[in-house]
Amino acid sequence: MKINPAELRRVNVFRDAADEDLKLFAEKGILRSIEEGEFFFFQGDPAKYFYILLTGRAKLLQTNQTGQQVNLRTLTKWEMFGALGAVREDALYPATAQALEPSTALAIESNFLKEMMKTRPHLNVNLMQLMTGYIMEMQERYREMATERVERRIALTVLRLAGQIGRRLEGAEMMVELPLSRQDLAETSGTTIFTVSRVLADWERRGLVDAGRERVVIRNPHGLVQISEGLDK
Amino acid sequence: MKINPAELRRVNVFRDAADEDLKLFAEKGILRSIEEGEFFFFQGDPAKYFYILLTGRAKLLQTNQTGQQVNLRTLTKWEMFGALGAVREDALYPATAQALEPSTALAIESNFLKEMMKTRPHLNVNLMQLMTGYIMEMQERYREMATERVERRIALTVLRLAGQIGRRLEGAEMMVELPLSRQDLAETSGTTIFTVSRVLADWERRGLVDAGRERVVIRNPHGLVQISEGLDK
DNA sequence: TTTGTTATTTGCGCTGGCGCAACGACAGAA
DNA sequence: TTCTGTCGTTGCGCCAGCGCAAATAACAAA
Numbered sequence: 457m458k459i460n461p462a463e464l465r466r467v468n469v470f471r472d473a474a475d476e477d478l479k480l481f482a483e484k485g486i487l488r489s490i491e492e493g494e495f496f497f498f499q500g501d502p503a504k505y506f507y508i509l510l511t512g513r514a515k516l517l518q519t520n521q522t523g524q525q526v527n528l529r530t531l532t533k534w535e536m537f538g539a540l541g542a543v544r545e546d547a548l549y550p551a552t553a554q555a556l557e558p559s560t561a562l563a564i565e566s567n568f569l570k571e572m573m574k575t576r577p578h579l580n581v582n583l584m585q586l587m588t589g590y591i592m593e594m595q596e597r598y599r600e601m602a603t604e605r606v607e608r609r610i611a612l613t614v615l616r617l618a619g620q621i622g623r624r625l626e627g628a629e630m631m632v633e634l635p636l637s638r639q640d641l642a643e644t645s646g647t648t649i650f651t652v653s654r655v656l657a658d659w660e661r662r663g664l665v666d667a668g669r670e671r672v673v674i675r676n677p678h679g680l681v682q683i684s685e686g687l688d689k
Numbered sequence: 690m691k692i693n694p695a696e697l698r699r700v701n702v703f704r705d706a707a708d709e710d711l712k713l714f715a716e717k718g719i720l721r722s723i724e725e726g727e728f729f730f731f732q733g734d735p736a737k738y739f740y741i742l743l744t745g746r747a748k749l750l751q752t753n754q755t756g757q758q759v760n761l762r763t764l765t766k767w768e769m770f771g772a773l774g775a776v777r778e779d780a781l782y783p784a785t786a787q788a789l790e791p792s793t794a795l796a797i798e799s800n801f802l803k804e805m806m807k808t809r810p811h812l813n814v815n816l817m818q819l820m821t822g823y824i825m826e827m828q829e830r831y832r833e834m835a836t837e838r839v840e841r842r843i844a845l846t847v848l849r850l851a852g853q854i855g856r857r858l859e860g861a862e863m864m865v866e867l868p869l870s871r872q873d874l875a876e877t878s879g880t881t882i883f884t885v886s887r888v889l890a891d892w893e894r895r896g897l898v899d900a901g902r903e904r905v906v907i908r909n910p911h912g913l914v915q916i917s918e919g920l921d922k
Numbered sequence: 923t924t925t926g927t928t929a930t931t932t933g934c935g936c937t938g939g940c941g942c943a944a945c946g947a948c949a950g951a952a
Numbered sequence: 953t954t955c956t957g958t959c960g961t962t963g964c965g966c967c968a969g970c971g972c973a974a975a976t977a978a979c980a981a982a
Contacts, residue, residue: 518828518829518832520832520833520836520837521918521919522836522919524835524836526831526832526835526836528828528831528832540821540824540825543814543817543818543821544818544821547821550824550825550828550829551828573813574810577807577813580806580810580813580817581776583817584776584813584816584817584820585776585777587817587820587821587824588773588776588777588780588820590824591773591783591820591823591824591827592773592783594824594827594828594831595751595761595783595784595827596751596783597831598759598761598827598830598831598834599751599753599759599761600753601831601834601835601879602757602759602834602879603753603755603757603759603879604753605968605969606968606969637929637930638929638930638931639929646834646835646836647969647970648969648970648971649929649930650930650931650932650969650970650971650972651968651969651970653929653930653931653932654931654932654969656930657930657931657932667930668978669928669929669930669977669978669979670929670978685754686754686755838938838939839938839939870959870960871959871960871961872959872960880939880940881939881940881941882959882960883939883940883941883942883960883961883962884938884939884940886960886961886962887939887961887962889960890960890961890962900960901948902947902948902949902958902959902960903959903960
């Protein structure tokens with residue numbers, strides 16, 4: 457596979473980069489293709505590279521000592537991840553990056569980005585934008601986790617993921633498809649696969665979603681918003 | 690009250706700033722003194738100023754529509770807060786800042802910091818450092834919230850707060866004091882005042898802490914670490 | 923079509939932790 | 953010292969959600 461440097465401008469952090477700079481990043485980068493379930497890096501590894509997802513889907517997750525997983529973020533094409541090493545000295549990845557399907561990413565040395573940032577203020581600004589976005593999302597999710605009941609948390613998770621990785625279904629107007637298993641949803645909303653299954657079954661009975669194997673189709677987003685705000689029943 | 694510009698270097702983000710720059714920040718800043726329980730700003734307000742806490746203690750919190758609170762961070766002297774406005778256009782504060790005791794803060798226009806950052810790379814680097822620190826902490830807390838049982842969460846919260854705002858007790862060697870009410874601990878660890886009270890009572894019986902009114906003294910940090918890792922009982 | 927594998931569903935029992943209510947303890951004001 | 957308001961404690965009952973186990977469904981490979 458060959459990368460077209462100009463395409464890299466679709467990466468948010470590179471939005472304002474010059475063509476020559478994009479070329480530099482493309483040349484400096486190493487292509488890494490991995491299978492579904494494989495890992496780009498593990499929590500605790502030295503954060504020597506940052507990544508840009510080129511094909512496939514992946515997720516960032518943390519594991520506690522008993523092996524329970526939590527999904528921090530689901531990644532799609534052109535998303536940058538693992539970029540902390542470009543900011544902090546001797547940083548370790550704070551999360552693990554695992555492919556959800558066969559995926560390819562461009563791996564670039566963190567130090568290179570760090571060097572480029574010294575003379576390209578826009579890289580700074582845009583990276584800061586990405587970071588503050590993460591902060592706001594994590595704060596919000598933390599609050600939800602601490603204060604909301606499961607059904608509402610699952611609704612909030614599904615709606616958030618719809619915005620981030622949902623695929624608009626052709627033909628139908630407002631329908632969005634999420635290619636995620638019950639397990640993925642459970643790990644993202646902080647509950648169990650059983651509870652997610654029961655809640656989705658209920659929503660399906662009420663006509664809010666279509667729940668399939670490793671797939672959820674949102675038929676009535678507004679209904680989910682109502683649930684997420686506690687305005688139903 | 691008068692600020693000594695050189696003192697501002699104790700603010701992490703200003704660590705590498707020139708004396709003249711510190712003077713500029715000090716001159717540009719407005720002193721705001723507020724009573725215990727009052728607010729520096731509310732979630733949703735336009736983030737026109739960022740703050741530096743000069744005296745007292747404060748907390749950053751979010752509230753959901755039913756009024757339930759979650760504490761995101763407890764702030765002490767020389768901490769910068771509300772700085773998102775210096776990064777994002779037309780940003781709104783994502784959290785509310787409330788004083789835990791009579792407090793004074795220096796309020797400086799976000800735009801001024803934004804301007805300064807254009808020509809002072811170290812401000813960029815240090816602010817990025819602060820932001821990534823937040824991200825890592827929030828990710829960790831999110832995972833704990835999603836996977837750990839209450840007692841362990843409370844232990845993790847107490848230990849984390851000890852590192853951030855604990856006051857070493859004179860005389861005794863390893864003892865650290867936390868000036869926090871049961872309510873504060875409950876809102877920080879995502880549980881209720883009742884559960885915190887019961888857990889602290891238990892720890893007190895086991896000699897791990899001294900639990901007083903709006904105050905917790907850690908007598909045996911290692912014991913708490915054991916609990917937080919599930920190695921006790 | 924068959925077979926094996928993996929994802930999902932659902933009944934069932936259990937319990938961690940919530941939340942009310944009543945009481946107790948402490949601090950500051952008068 | 954007394955009073956008042958706030959903070960903390962604890963008994964009690966309850967239930968949301970967990971998690972096992974067994975059945976079923978969906979898909980892939982042969």
